[in-house]
Amino acid sequence: MIPPRLYIAVDTADRAHAERLAAAVHGYAGLKLGSEFFTAHGPEGVRAVAGDAPVFLDLKFHDIPNTVAGAVRAAAPMQPCWLTVHASGGREMMAAAVQAAHRGEPPVGVLAVTVLTSLDDGDLSRLGQATPSLDQVRRLAALAAEAGVDGLVCSPREIEVVRAEVGPDLTLVVPGIRPAGSDAGDQKRAATPADAVAAGADILVVGRPVTRAADPGAAARAIAAEAG
Numbered sequence: 305m306i307p308p309r310l311y312i313a314v315d316t317a318d319r320a321h322a323e324r325l326a327a328a329v330h331g332y333a334g335l336k337l338g339s340e341f342f343t344a345h346g347p348e349g350v351r352a353v354a355g356d357a358p359v360f361l362d363l364k365f366h367d368i369p370n371t372v373a374g375a376v377r378a379a380a381p382m383q384p385c386w387l388t389v390h391a392s393g394g395r396e397m398m399a400a401a402v403q404a405a406h407r408g409e410p411p412v413g414v415l416a417v418t419v420l421t422s423l424d425d426g427d428l429s430r431l432g433q434a435t436p437s438l439d440q441v442r443r444l445a446a447l448a449a450e451a452g453v454d455g456l457v458c459s460p461r462e463i464e465v466v467r468a469e470v471g472p473d474l475t476l477v478v479p480g481i482r483p484a485g486s487d488a489g490d491q492k493r494a495a496t497p498a499d500a501v502a503a504g505a506d507i508l509v510v511g512r513p514v515t516r517a518a519d520p521g522a523a524a525r526a527i528a529a530e531a532g
């Protein structure tokens with residue numbers, strides 16, 4: 305199977321809704337299952353809803369290295385293509401995650417989340433981080449690359465800077481995607497599918513513009529077409 309360029313964020317605790325979304329996008333998008341779905345339904349729910357679709361397990365692990373490595377080992381039987389850790393957990397933690405993920409059979413790809421796309425420079429400043437988001441993303445991306453991760457999660461607005469920092473080999477996964485005219489919601493560093501792909505995104509992550517659409521299948525197909 306060709307790895308999907310589009311993952312739909314199935315952020316719901318309603319299993320029937322998740323199953324309908326999975327059916328609507330089957331065959332041309334993968335499924336990103338995160339803390340809302342996983343907390344409600346666990347590994348069994350992930351397996352049941354995903355079926356044969358590629359799974360991106362977005363639990364954003366952030367803990368000491370030993371604990372994160374254990375969580376990655378525990379996630380491996382779900383056979384996700386990707387899982388996430390927070391880059392701000394540090395190089396040692398990311399390296400422990402990578403070691404555990406690559407020992408799995410099949411190995412799992414580790415993505416490091418740089419700076420959440422829901423944060424802008426004002427939010428970061430209120431967290432005591434005066435450095436602009438672009439510089440924080442660049443620094444975390446470099447650290448994650450040193451730790452050996454397979455890819456990075458960044459906003460569409462940082463793709464070019466991140467690519468220049470880490471080179472061509474890492475997969476750049478980009479949430480904060482909003483088709484023109486759609487509601488940004490809590491996303492503060494967002495862009496359209498076409499702009500994200502033009503900037504060099506490898507994988508787009510889209511949630512509410514698809515999951516809250518009257519016809520999620522049609523919405524996902526339109527985004528896939530725009531992404532090319």
Ligand SMILES: O=c1ccn([C@@H]2O[C@H](COP(=O)(O)O)[C@@H](O)[C@H]2O)c(=O)[nH]1
Pocket residue numbers: 313314315338362417419420421422457458479480481489491509510511512513
């Ligand atoms: O920086 C990040 C990291 C992860 N996400 C996740 O992507 C989706 C986006 O959903 P939308 O409904 O399209 O906003 C969601 O599951 C987040 O947990 C992110 O948005 N930003």
